[in-house]
Amino acid sequence: MSQFRTAYGNTYSENGWRMCNREACERIYIPGADNTFLAAMIVRSGPSEVVLRAWATWYHRNVERLDLYKAGVGDDWGWSAVNDVANSNHLSGTALDFNAVQYPWGSRTMPTARKQKIREGLNLFQDNIFWGADWPRADEMHYQLNRGTASGDGASNKLIAFARDLNAGYLGLLAGVSVPPTIPTPAPVSRPTLRRGSTGGDVTYLQGLLNRMFASYSKLIVDGDFGPATESVVRQVQSRSNLAVDGIVGPATWRVLGVK
Numbered sequence: 592m593s594q595f596r597t598a599y600g601n602t603y604s605e606n607g608w609r610m611c612n613r614e615a616c617e618r619i620y621i622p623g624a625d626n627t628f629l630a631a632m633i634v635r636s637g638p639s640e641v642v643l644r645a646w647a648t649w650y651h652r653n654v655e656r657l658d659l660y661k662a663g664v665g666d667d668w669g670w671s672a673v674n675d676v677a678n679s680n681h682l683s684g685t686a687l688d689f690n691a692v693q694y695p696w697g698s699r700t701m702p703t704a705r706k707q708k709i710r711e712g713l714n715l716f717q718d719n720i721f722w723g724a725d726w727p728r729a730d731e732m733h734y735q736l737n738r739g740t741a742s743g744d745g746a747s748n749k750l751i752a753f754a755r756d757l758n759a760g761y762l763g764l765l766a767g768v769s770v771p772p773t774i775p776t777p778a779p780v781s782r783p784t785l786r787r788g789s790t791g792g793d794v795t796y797l798q799g800l801l802n803r804m805f806a807s808y809s810k811l812i813v814d815g816d817f818g819p820a821t822e823s824v825v826r827q828v829q830s831r832s833n834l835a836v837d838g839i840v841g842p843a844t845w846r847v848l849g850v851k
């Protein structure tokens with residue numbers, strides 16, 4: 592498969608980056624201090640990978656822990672094959688969502704001190720990172736390569752120079768973080784596996800959860816009946832979370848929804 596694609600009729604995403612396939616991306620790992628809590632997100636390879644990995648590392652060390660694999664899978668997202676925003680920068684592998692469950696799209700829930708800390712980081716990153724909280728419709732989980740970081744089908748000279756600085760030791764973020772640490776075996780979850788045709792209280796719970804967490808694209812009737820509409824939302828969540836897209840709510844999908 593080629594590196595580039597057209598997504599929803601768009602050749603470029605909102606920040607000027609070429610829309611790309613998974614082949615143009617790689618997985619970044621953010622180990623915690625004890626090498627157990629870590630995040631893994633898929634981002635565009637090259638200078639964008641360097642800058643986004645550095646940003647995730649800075650955030651993890653200075654703002655709050657990113658802990659995707661705390662329970663086997665989680666809520667830190669990068670590149671996605673599909674998106675409910677047609678020119679989303681997730682479609683070009685140049686956007687990250689951190690601790691998405693805590694920060695629902697369209698809400699402003701982040702404490703002031705944390706926001707101030709993030710502003711410090713954005714300054715250190717010299718205008719290369721844009722924060723979704725600065726959109727009129729807040730997206731506090733969301734960070735992306737800013738406009739001006741792309742040129743043609745690749746990185747701009749500005750981004751290339753900044754990635755070089757990071758690799759040379761600027762902010763001390765990238766040393767010694769390369770090998771994926773061991774991923775712990777997740778514990779079982781408390782809810783049963785649900786699929787098309789499932790009914791009852793667990794389905795009601797699932798539908799309510801989806802509507803609250805993904806209000807932008809989940810507008811389900813909470814009727815306890817797992818039909819095509821519920822399955823469609825589940826597929827969207829799975830795709831954005833880089834899970835197998837099968838429309839079945841098993842342990843990995845429950846964990847993405849914060850269910851232990």
Ligand SMILES: [Zn+2]
Pocket residue numbers: 681686687688730732733734
């Ligand atoms: Zn996002």
